[in-house]
Amino acid sequence: MKINGNYANIQQSYLFSTVAAKVKQYSQEHPQADIIKLGIGDVTLPLCSAVCDAMHAAVDEMGVQETFKGYGPEQGYGFLKEALVSYYAGKGVTLMPDEIFISDGAKSDLGNILDLFDRDNTVLVPDPVYPVYVDTNIMDGRRIIFADANESNGFLPMPDKDTDADIIYICSPNNPTGAVYNKQQLKAWVDYALARQALILFDAAYEAFISGDLPTSIYQIEGAQECAIEFCSFSKTAGFTGTRCGYTVVPAGLERGGMKLNKMWLRRQTTKFNGVPYIVQKGAAAVFSPEGQKQIRQNIAYYKNNAQVIARTMRELGIWFTGGENSPYIWLKCPGGMKSWDFFDYLLEKANVVGTPGSGFGKNGECFFRLTAFGDAGRTLEATERIKKLIKNDFRG
Amino acid sequence: MKINGNYANIQQSYLFSTVAAKVKQYSQEHPQADIIKLGIGDVTLPLCSAVCDAMHAAVDEMGVQETFKGYGPEQGYGFLKEALVSYYAGKGVTLMPDEIFISDGAKSDLGNILDLFDRDNTVLVPDPVYPVYVDTNIMDGRRIIFADANESNGFLPMPDKDTDADIIYICSPNNPTGAVYNKQQLKAWVDYALARQALILFDAAYEAFISGDLPTSIYQIEGAQECAIEFCSFSKTAGFTGTRCGYTVVPAGLERGGMKLNKMWLRRQTTKFNGVPYIVQKGAAAVFSPEGQKQIRQNIAYYKNNAQVIARTMRELGIWFTGGENSPYIWLKCPGGMKSWDFFDYLLEKANVVGTPGSGFGKNGECFFRLTAFGDAGRTLEATERIKKLIKNDFRG
Numbered sequence A, B: 001m002k003i004n005g006n007y008a009n010i011q012q013s014y015l016f017s018t019v020a021a022k023v024k025q026y027s028q029e030h031p032q033a034d035i036i037k038l039g040i041g042d043v044t045l046p047l048c049s050a051v052c053d054a055m056h057a058a059v060d061e062m063g064v065q066e067t068f069k070g071y072g073p074e075q076g077y078g079f080l081k082e083a084l085v086s087y088y089a090g091k092g093v094t095l096m097p098d099e100i101f102i103s104d105g106a107k108s109d110l111g112n113i114l115d116l117f118d119r120d121n122t123v124l125v126p127d128p129v130y131p132v133y134v135d136t137n138i139m140d141g142r143r144i145i146f147a148d149a150n151e152s153n154g155f156l157p158m159p160d161k162d163t164d165a166d167i168i169y170i171c172s173p174n175n176p177t178g179a180v181y182n183k184q185q186l187k188a189w190v191d192y193a194l195a196r197q198a199l200i201l202f203d204a205a206y207e208a209f210i211s212g213d214l215p216t217s218i219y220q221i222e223g224a225q226e227c228a229i230e231f232c233s234f235s236k237t238a239g240f241t242g243t244r245c246g247y248t249v250v251p252a253g254l255e256r257g258g259m260k261l262n263k264m265w266l267r268r269q270t271t272k273f274n275g276v277p278y279i280v281q282k283g284a285a286a287v288f289s290p291e292g293q294k295q296i297r298q299n300i301a302y303y304k305n306n307a308q309v310i311a312r313t314m315r316e317l318g319i320w321f322t323g324g325e326n327s328p329y330i331w332l333k334c335p336g337g338m339k340s341w342d343f344f345d346y347l348l349e350k351a352n353v354v355g356t357p358g359s360g361f362g363k364n365g366e367c368f369f370r371l372t373a374f375g376d377a378g379r380t381l382e383a384t385e386r387i388k389k390l391i392k393n394d395f396r397g
Helices: A005-009 A015-029 A049-062 A078-089 A106-116 A132-140 A183-195 A261-272 A278-286 A290-317 A340-351 A377-394 B005-009 B015-029 B049-062 B078-089 B106-116 B132-140 B183-195 B261-272 B278-286 B290-317 B340-351 B377-394
Strands: A100-103 A122-127 A143-148 A167-171 A199-203 A228-233 A246-249 A321-323 A329-333 A368-372 B100-103 B122-127 B143-148 B167-171 B199-203 B228-233 B246-249 B321-323 B329-333 B368-372
Touching: A005 A132, A005 B261, A015 A340, A049 A278, A049 A290, A049 B049, A078 A100, A078 A278, A100 A106, A100 A261, A106 A132, A106 A199, A106 A228, A106 A246, A106 A261, A106 B261, A122 A132, A132 A143, A132 B261, A167 A183, A183 A199, A261 B005, A261 B106, A261 B132, A278 B278, A290 A321, A290 A329, A290 A377, A340 A368, A340 A377, B005 B132, B015 B340, B049 B278, B049 B290, B078 B100, B078 B278, B100 B106, B100 B261, B106 B132, B106 B199, B106 B228, B106 B246, B106 B261, B122 B132, B132 B143, B167 B183, B183 B199, B290 B321, B290 B329, B290 B377, B340 B368, B340 B377
Parallel strands: A122 A143, A122 A167, A167 A199, A199 A228, B122 B143, B122 B167, B167 B199, B199 B228
Antiparallel strands: A100 A246, A228 A246, A321 A329, A329 A368, B100 B246, B228 B246, B321 B329, B329 B368
16 A cells, blocks of 8 residues: 655644644743734634524524425535626626535635646646645645745745746735735736646635725736636635635636546535535524624625724834735734844733744745734734833934 | 547437426326426435524524634534534544535535546446446546346445455445445455555445434444545435535545655645635534434435335335435346336336336346335325236236
8 A cells, every 4th residue: 555655745734733832831930921813714703693693593494304405516516606607796707506616615626626637747836825825736746836925925926937837826815925816917817827728726805805906806807707716705704714715716727637627626625525404504694684794894895994093003113924914814024124024023921912833824925924804803902002012212312 | 728638528418307307208198197206416404494494593693703713624514523423423433523524515525536646546336336437437537347237146246356446435425336245245345455556436325314223424444544534414414415515434544655645635625725614514513413313313214115115116126226224325227127227217107106126226237226205205105006907917917
């Protein structure tokens, strides 16, 4: 029995475990310290009442023979796919229900979609990045190259016509940098992909944080339906990180190697997946009710307000950053040229504030740092006051 | 961009769609016909009240900030893993919580586990069989060989020492045949796997239908912890086909190629999966409460009674069959040497009863036929009365 030897090549990520260990040690040594965590990448507000009401009703349906639901369609119920068709119509994007696949989350689909592609493909991944793009391709043994995201391009790398890539990851709004591509920039990526028959895997998990004219779907870009698959999720949109629902759009006309990717993904999902719980799909559909939309928009506004409080602090301190406007993340340049982990220790010890070292997301993350807006509003404000006082004193005094 | 060309080799299964089309056509041509479906492979009884109560409580928790749950452990909550440790202890099997991985169902895990294995392995699959074992391996391009299940071995093929297999699928109680291996038979498979360092993928999805002394877990067999991964599900145990929860056991000591498969699977799941909804895990845990056990046992007894009604009919008619005792499936030999699809048409037209042609599950299924016990008790009895009358008249008259 031969195992998949590529697993031996995956680097263990110690980012969040090291953060946790350092915070634990500091707390033990300083039991009086009032630590504020701005490193958390998970939502904290509860599910809105429209979603809970829909799930209660669905549980009741499941408890009665006449309304009980057994196996559903692997690709999701029509009621949820139709709600998403309408949601996309609101973005000016026309989709057919069969182009939408409901799943248990974007993370699953971003990994599982690779089943459809040969190992002999070159994958282009931005650096810094959400580690899952890299690890899932290492597991398959694909060649990975990186697109440098850095201060000079505002952490929004653009295509280089001399780079040969077959599969391209784009995450906008970006995790961890919070940077968002505009339409012109995304158009350049779509044109690049079309020119070489490459495929874009577009991670739109944070699209609900975008205000104004920036693209919230790759399909708002002409030509994207011929070169892109889009992944999205209710996790950050509606607080579903522990409730698990996402969706993937595979355009009907998208072909590579003479095969329709939509049919391939349907085959993959009907063979290796059995759909999302009926109860959860009913909850997800309630997100699109008028009441649900109002409630989730309130939650997003709450997080965005936290982001703006942090962003304002950075501006006031003259610290370079991305994100904070259309994203729950603020990606800042460590003051005084500090390295990421040094700044982590400095903030923890001097302000009792916890963030995430940027170097944990890739080599270009060194000397950068991520703060998140998913915390409590009052605590976030308190944390920024402490940061302001500390940095003004040490660096801008 | 190169796609995974193996997808072109997967045969489209028309089994259930052809059954549906034939039934639809017959209904249209005979609108007065009172058709009884004994072909359904899905549960029909609603979720029990212990499960619904637990899910209602969990929805309430999700709606309040203090008890809201975001990301949970990808491999499942401790409360559910501990409940399963106790459940296995009741079978005489000692497991550690870290050996259990909660998932959205056995189908997902049976497909996804293949990520851990090289493509260069020979896979041994019984014929007839649940089609997913074959399709998922074709997707990866593995060599597949078959173990012949037939009347002479009671549809329970035994290992052949001259067969070189690296990965071995065993499903007991079997879908579609309902046949169940005894301990001695499973021991022969474990010994075969140990002797050649092969790996058994043991599908125990129907274990809850077993009464008496037959093994309900491969780990009841000595040595299995060194050669087997077990997949199980709440789908048929507790009616979770539309609620989605299963679990996979990967023993801590199980190694191949110098790698611990438990660590590999943990890495796979933490990278490509984000766990099962908290609400669903709370529902699944309630299955193990005293009230939950009582309620699900009642439901299983209901289905098993249906199975016995069908089995009794076959015995009375002198028709050879497997299953029906420790399984919701009855796998019968078509009377008069009829082929599977001919018997399907015959039963539909002459008795207005729908079943599933055995030939749809593999070449050895030809001339066999599957009836299932998941229907209504009264309708199942009515169907057997019709079958009895018809076959007595045509074949035993």
